[in-house]
Amino acid sequence: MILVTGATGALGRPTVELLCAAGHAVRSLSRRASDTPDTVVADLATGIGLSDALAGVTTVVHLASGANAHDSQHTQNLLDALVAHPVEHLIFMSIVGVDKHAFAYYRDKHLSEQLIAASGTPYSILRATQFHSFVAGLLRAQRRSPVTIVPAFTMQPVAVEEVAARLVELVDAGPAQRVADFAGPEQLQFRELARQWNVAHGRSRPTWALPLPGPVGRSFARGDHLGTPSGAGHTTFAQYAENAAASR
Numbered sequence: 001m002i003l004v005t006g007a008t009g010a011l012g013r014p015t016v017e018l019l020c021a022a023g024h025a026v027r028s029l030s031r032r033a034s035d036t037p038d039t040v041v042a043d044l045a046t047g048i049g050l051s052d053a054l055a056g057v058t059t060v061v062h063l064a065s066g067a068n069a070h071d072s073q074h075t076q077n078l079l080d081a082l083v084a085h086p087v088e089h090l091i092f093m094s095i096v097g098v099d100k101h102a103f104a105y106y107r108d109k110h111l112s113e114q115l116i117a118a119s120g121t122p123y124s125i126l127r128a129t130q131f132h133s134f135v136a137g138l139l140r141a142q143r144r145s146p147v148t149i150v151p152a153f154t155m156q157p158v159a160v161e162e163v164a165a166r167l168v169e170l171v172d173a174g175p176a177q178r179v180a181d182f183a184g185p186e187q188l189q190f191r192e193l194a195r196q197w198n199v200a201h202g203r204s205r206p207t208w209a210l211p212l213p214g215p216v217g218r219s220f221a222r223g224d225h226l227g228t229p230s231g232a233g234h235t236t237f238a239q240y241a242e243n244a245a246a247s248r
């Protein structure tokens with residue numbers, strides 16, 4: 001039985017789908033009850049429900065994130081629960097560059113990696129670049145704005161379905177500790193991604209690229225969050241934008 005934390009999220013949904021399609025028995029962890037069979041209610045912030053969620057589980061795919069800098073406490077709560085319910089394999093979804101980036105969320109992600117590596121549980125850690133859907137979320141939020149405002153740095157977004165497929169490979173391969181980063185197929189200025197998004201959605205408007213201040217801005221400007229120039233991903237952001245516009 002595979003337990004997927006963050007199963008209801010952007011990455012969790014295709015991961016559960018692909019694991020089930022590959023014939024795995026999957027249990028989805030969420031803080032909310034749902035009609036979906038094999039959903040278990042638990043909260044990584046409090047640890048409530050984790051013991052039941054882990055009963056009979058051999059692999060945990062840990063994707064949950066509160067999008068704040070406290071996820072490492074959630075990871076620690078999961079590791080504490082694993083003491084009573086040891087598993088054969090814990091897979092953790094991380095982010096490219098977390099060991100050098102100044103962004104507090106990324107630094108905390110690195111702390112989670114370190115906790116897992118020191119825990120004694122056999123593990124794999126996969127780092128990915130930002131998802132297409134994450135970039136799209138920032139652009140969708142500005143759909144009524146006469147200008148599109150983006151940060152003045154480069155991005156290398158990746159398709160969430162391709163990251164999910166890589167996670168399934170890691171499940172099947174067994175514990176491998178830190179594996180090769182999974183980055184998108186091209187590095188493009190955020191401004192260019194915004195242009196592609198607007199073109200796909202039939203919008204004509206100026207795009208302003210503003211530098212981010214401080215250490216976090218310098219980290220993004222240096223490209224601490226980028227993978228090797230041509231990553232393992234195949235789907236470009238332009239293709240993603242066209243599909244998103246077509247399915248509106």
Ligand SMILES: NC(=O)c1ccc[n+]([C@@H]2O[C@H](COP(=O)([O-])OP(=O)(O)OC[C@H]3O[C@@H](n4cnc5c(N)ncnc54)[C@H](OP(=O)(O)O)[C@@H]3O)[C@@H](O)[C@H]2O)c1
Nearest residue numbers: 006007008009010011030031043044045064065130131134
């Ligand atoms: N987004 C990106 O661009 C990106 C890039 C690289 C790596 N990552 C990493 O990939 C992972 C998945 O990201 P995502 O974008 O798919 O996340 P997401 O869409 O924001 O989903 C977050 C998930 O975390 C769960 N969650 C939050 N707090 C929880 C808690 N206290 N207890 C249990 N579950 C909790 C939520 O489940 P419920 O609401 O159902 O409880 C939800 O399923 C994260 O670790 C993220 O850091 C993201």
